[in-house]
Amino acid sequence: MPKRIDVQRAAHDLHLRTLSKISRPLDRLIYLASTRDYNTGLYYHDGLAARFSEEVACEALADCHREAFRELTSSSLEDLVSQMEAYMASLHTSRGEFIAAWRKLEPYRVAIPVNTDPLAAEFLFSNLKVALAILETRLSIGPMTEPGAWPRPSLVQ
């Protein structure tokens, strides 16, 4: 069987068993980036490798990672803010800490697939920066305040 068909089957399997349970592209991007070894750039997934092969699993994960990146890049800013809000709520950490860490460390910079077009990557980083600023304003003034009365967000780290 040609390798490419195997990769497609592995990607389909990954969608069926794992990715379909992660509804937001942002979560999928972070999950798939976490399966990549920082030192080698290769993706690892024991279950998938056992059913197919390590090489096929790696390529399938890379394909799914690129797809999640494309989906996230084509999300509107409003959608990105809701995705980030939901992601933040799903973590066991305070919103303030999350926003401070994401602004200082910019962990999303290492979560993009390799060989991504630089402009698309820069566009996503820029959108995430704006989304973080929006969430920070929401956090600093509380949910009941009128939009017109919102103060400037604190940019002091």
Next chain:
Amino acid sequence: MIQLLLFLLVAVMLFFSLYLLARRSSHAEGSAQDLLEARQALNALQNGLLPQEILGRIFAKEDLDYITSATPRCIHELLLEERKRIALSWVGQVRRQLLSLRQFHLGSARFYAQLNFRTEIRLAVDFAALQSACRALQFLLYLRGPYAAPRMVEATAAAAAKVCGISEKSLAFLKPTHLSVIADSSSRDRATL
């Protein structure tokens, strides 16, 4: 005296011929690099800079509408600043890649592609018009922000895509299918030898 002049003339002609030969061989060495750069420029334009998917997102008015209606003024300013940076980066990259393609057409394309004179002239005019359009767009985006000239962005992208189409034909022989045919034939040649 006349003999000396004749000898000098012959010497100058010989040196000139040597210079021409040297230039020609250095061009042959550089041509592979030209081809590679042209192919990379074409890929960057077709896959990264010109697809409607990414262009539509960068210049999406719906993001501005959302920010204007649902967030404070400072976020509005941040969005405009960020989108302006991205838009300027986009037009700058389009311009650079087009320059690289033009370089290929000026220097090497005639050795590889059978473009007729009319197409070459049309291409030259298109390149010149695109360079001017990119400059004007950069100026407009810089002065009036990322949402200042949506029609001009569309028109520039469409014109660039058209030029890419012609360049694609000129570089078609570099496609993997063509290369595998070349590789196959060269390996057959080696086997025969």
